[in-house]
Amino acid sequence: MIRRWRTAAGRRGIGRTAALALAALLTALLPTMLTASPVAADDGRGYAFVPDARTISGATGTAAAVPLEPGTTYRSTLPEKGKLYFRLELAAGTTAYVPVTAVPPADATVSASDGIGVSIEDANGVSCGYDGARFGAGLSPRPVTALGRRDTGKALCQDAGTYYVIVERLASGSRTTTPGSWDLEIAPVTEPGLARAGATTAPGTWNSASPEPLTDDPRRRTAGAGFATARTLDTGVWQTGISPGQTLYYAVPVDWGQQLHATVELGSTSGDTHGYVNAALNLSLYNPVRGYVDDLSLGYDGTQKASSLAPLPPVAYANRYAVSGEENSVRFAGAYYLVVHLTGQTADTFGQGPYDVTLRVRVDGTPNSGPDYAGSPVPKGVFDPPSVQGGGLVAGAGDHDTTAMRVLAAGGIGTGTALLLVLGVWTLTARRAQIRVNAQKPTA
Structure with a gap:
């Protein structure tokens, strides 16, 4: 009789009670977790790397190149000179995307043509694709992202086998550029082929007219500090605040058949309006695999400024056959990233801020089912639009944590703490059950 609470039925009852108690606890904490500020450096200008990214060292040649697994996010270091080599094993019908984000020190000095280049080559040294990213006229150190790509359906790089990802610095040779290495985040993604052949030309016509501007009252939403912590x-x-040298990350869910429109506004300063900063604010748009789509820059004289990204076609698989880079890049559904950077030079002319930034975001069109893939992309779900409920954090490509654990981490509650909560609830419930059993036992 003393062990009656240990029967299968008793264990199920305790399990149900513990689960209900834990669910109630998580329900109470969930709104706070979803709106918690993303991880960032203390100065507000740091890049938020994927917390569980695997640290690797790039090789100086192909022979020692370390493998990259699609769906895993990596951290590495790019030296001032020389190239880094990484290895990919690809199937014949798989398209591969390897976005590389380079993060220079926040106090570095850079020139407009400094940046990074990323390419993918096959085992014979044939180039499959190349992309470069530079800091531009803002002359401000910020995270820059370039995308290596191996497309199926082209004349070259079609065979299964070993491919190499090559990352290098694009140096201007300026004596003012700060020497030293940069941190890297690498997040490879693979896309399966289609189950059956589809269109091989881009859609001929689409609505390229700019929509009527949104006139709603702005809502405040803080940003993430990296792709993995982008707020939806x-x-x-x-609307949010931005300080000179800071980079903000947002993610907009765009489904198959939908169009994205975005306008950015930099508010006026309350201080001195004498002076001018060239390319003070930069807005960049990246697709779900962190591939560059479009960008714009605003000069600033202390008065309010605004500009819009160029109209984009509805998201469609066949857009990959377009000649235009902007159209070519909106080739799949998922999280489209709006990245805002305010150059550090703004502080010298107009003060430390923060400055108000307003984003007018519009997603038009009725979603459709999209293409019939022959398999699943890696990571799974990368081409699914994220939920916008609560403006939560977006899981970055290559993040294998469960949604629940990512939410716990975003709210400052780690996996270990979550397990302690479970055990605590379980133990408390078990003790109460034991007390009830003891109370019901007949006395000797």
């Missing part, structure tokens, strides 16, 4: 935005007017 849906259609609406959104």
